[in-house]
Amino acid sequence: MNRIVLKYLRLPLYFIPTALLLPLYFLIRNYAETFSDTSPVWYWQCVEGTCQKQPYNSSVGHAPVGLSTCRLSCSDAAGLWPKPTGEVAVSSIFEKVNLNSVDVVPKQSDSPAGELVKEAGKVFKEHIQATIPRSLTPKGGKSLIVNVDIKDPAVNRLTLETDESYTLKVSLTNDGRISALISAPTFFGARHGLQTLNQLIVFDDLKGELLIPSDVLITDKPAYPYRGILLDTSRNYITVEAIKRTLTAMGASKLNTFHWHITDSHSFPYVSKSRPELTKYGAYSPSKVYTDKDIRDVIKYATVRGIRVLPEFDAPAHVGEGWQNTGLVTCLNWQPWSSYCVEPPCGQLDPTKDEVYNVLEDIYGDMIEQFQPDIFHMGGDEVNFDCWKNTPNIVEWMLKKGMNVTTEKDWIQLWTHFQSNALERLYKKAGREIPVIMWTSHLTHAEYLTTSLPKDRYIIQIWTTGRDPQVGNLLENGYKVILSNYDALYFDCGFAGWVKDGNNWCSPYIGWQKVYSNTPEQIAGPTKKQQVLGEEAALWTEQADSASVDTRLWPRGAALAEAVWTAPANPSWEAAEQRFLVHRERLLELGINADAIEPEWCLQHEENCRIGSKFNIHNRLH
Numbered sequence: 001m002n003r004i005v006l007k008y009l010r011l012p013l014y015f016i017p018t019a020l021l022l023p024l025y026f027l028i029r030n031y032a033e034t035f036s037d038t039s040p041v042w043y044w045q046c047v048e049g050t051c052q053k054q055p056y057n058s059s060v061g062h063a064p065v066g067l068s069t070c071r072l073s074c075s076d077a078a079g080l081w082p083k084p085t086g087e088v089a090v091s092s093i094f095e096k097v098n099l100n101s102v103d104v105v106p107k108q109s110d111s112p113a114g115e116l117v118k119e120a121g122k123v124f125k126e127h128i129q130a131t132i133p134r135s136l137t138p139k140g141g142k143s144l145i146v147n148v149d150i151k152d153p154a155v156n157r158l159t160l161e162t163d164e165s166y167t168l169k170v171s172l173t174n175d176g177r178i179s180a181l182i183s184a185p186t187f188f189g190a191r192h193g194l195q196t197l198n199q200l201i202v203f204d205d206l207k208g209e210l211l212i213p214s215d216v217l218i219t220d221k222p223a224y225p226y227r228g229i230l231l232d233t234s235r236n237y238i239t240v241e242a243i244k245r246t247l248t249a250m251g252a253s254k255l256n257t258f259h260w261h262i263t264d265s266h267s268f269p270y271v272s273k274s275r276p277e278l279t280k281y282g283a284y285s286p287s288k289v290y291t292d293k294d295i296r297d298v299i300k301y302a303t304v305r306g307i308r309v310l311p312e313f314d315a316p317a318h319v320g321e322g323w324q325n326t327g328l329v330t331c332l333n334w335q336p337w338s339s340y341c342v343e344p345p346c347g348q349l350d351p352t353k354d355e356v357y358n359v360l361e362d363i364y365g366d367m368i369e370q371f372q373p374d375i376f377h378m379g380g381d382e383v384n385f386d387c388w389k390n391t392p393n394i395v396e397w398m399l400k401k402g403m404n405v406t407t408e409k410d411w412i413q414l415w416t417h418f419q420s421n422a423l424e425r426l427y428k429k430a431g432r433e434i435p436v437i438m439w440t441s442h443l444t445h446a447e448y449l450t451t452s453l454p455k456d457r458y459i460i461q462i463w464t465t466g467r468d469p470q471v472g473n474l475l476e477n478g479y480k481v482i483l484s485n486y487d488a489l490y491f492d493c494g495f496a497g498w499v500k501d502g503n504n505w506c507s508p509y510i511g512w513q514k515v516y517s518n519t520p521e522q523i524a525g526p527t528k529k530q531q532v533l534g535e536e537a538a539l540w541t542e543q544a545d546s547a548s549v550d551t552r553l554w555p556r557g558a559a560l561a562e563a564v565w566t567a568p569a570n571p572s573w574e575a576a577e578q579r580f581l582v583h584r585e586r587l588l589e590l591g592i593n594a595d596a597i598e599p600e601w602c603l604q605h606e607e608n609c610r611i612g613s614k615f616n617i618h619n620r621l622h
Helices: 002-009 018-036 067-074 112-130 187-200 240-252 277-282 292-304 354-371 385-389 392-400 408-430 469-476 512-517 520-524 549-553 556-565 573-589 600-604
Strands: 042-047 050-055 088-090 094-106 142-150 166-172 178-184 202-204 209-213 216-220 226-232 257-261 308-312 436-439 458-462 481-483 532-539
Touching: 042 067, 050 067, 067 202, 067 209, 094 112, 112 142, 112 187, 112 292, 142 187, 166 187, 178 187, 187 216, 187 240, 226 240, 226 549, 226 556, 240 257, 240 292, 240 549, 240 556, 240 573, 257 292, 257 532, 292 308, 292 354, 308 354, 354 408, 385 392, 385 408, 392 408, 458 469, 469 481, 469 520, 481 520, 512 556, 512 573, 520 532, 532 549, 532 556, 556 573, 573 600
Parallel strands: 094 142, 142 178, 226 257, 226 532, 257 308, 436 458, 458 481, 481 532
Antiparallel strands: 042 050, 088 216, 094 209, 166 178, 166 216, 202 209
């Protein structure tokens, strides 16, 4: 019937038969009255620590309270994600915010940090706007002034030593305004404070108002300095727009490192100023590249959101496309590929050729000039000795050096020769001994570790399981590590096999609960956890691209964020579940296509979805 009404409404009046005019009038009037009644029939009330849905009528005695408002005074840690590590005091009295009168004011306006605060203030206001349905415009309210006081305003680059702590205070001023004060040692802590404040400003859909608690005191700092997401942009090209969505979600979750695995054997989309021919021959197409402008755009976007962009140039393995005409790569796309690499196409640099190191020096120099990294990732995993063994000139070179090419130790010596020379070229371009990250590999085995990768030069990123004996050996030998154990932090796991039938190599799919429980203390133990710099979730893109990157990373990446920001000693995903659902909704508001993890009914009926609850939906009859 509704379609009939709308159809007639599009017609000129003289086309409608006279006999239908009066019935049509009443039909339209009743239709309009039915759907124009916005009086709420439900509201939310805090009952035993959960916001529960209640029938609303005039006998309730107060204005209806929306779910988002209820959570601020009822939920654990005011519904914040990640949960603050210090004091959290949030008033149950709310003030209406005037959307058109929100200002972020840096105290050190003319400093490097002050400029970043101005840009972060724009993001802050965009995030507020994102909470409001497009069809609604909140009216009235009080002005909100956010003053940002930074102790060291000269700091505008994130390092492993950067203090990311902050204090947030919200109160009412004598002249009727809302005042927020964020105090922090650096911009990066202040930005986190702005993100927390964003989460405390909610749109109440029953009141149609933008609300904030009238009094707030929060002190907060991360437990670990490295909180990362790795995105592979070689196996499948990822657009700059998709990368920015990843950075938006990272900033909203207080993750601070975007590890850009920018090249691999499959393609070379990175445009090197010194060696552009690698991209010319190695990119999937001229449009699927990352220019200098693209890279600087991504870095600026990331920095404003408190994120370092960490480049990785993986070698000596994981090289192929782009190197065809250089004469510097062996076993390029050799078949059968399974004999020479872990996935097609194969390819490894030839460590015996001096020109290899000249090319690497140029690429390192381009990356250091662009990224200005405080740390650098040299990759260094999955070297296949059979690739080198079947390259005659490499064998001949080794024999001339007096190496016995039949033992693993000699091939490790060749690999160490490569790594030492590559590291020397990196230091040359960096102008200092920059900290270097390497993946676990043959070089990190106990018998080779200390001679091949000295602990004063290398940080080891663990991609094997959290139970791998290498973890204990690395920690016992005093190495600093980053956890990316694939059994909890590889987000490409659990999909179809692509070079075989069945499921891919690291199945099954990893749920957010396992990610959340994978804290550094659980793996390293209480006495060694200080050697863990943090954790990083990895998305290798054999089976993902720009269309699916959001759902693969989010909201699971946010579970990682709390594991390394809050680092709960006894992580309970059950206790965090409702806050996690709320944060997933925040990501959706920001345009992130975060995957659904439960029916929306559980978002509105928390008390009935908990394990062991009276109305546990997991025990329902089918």
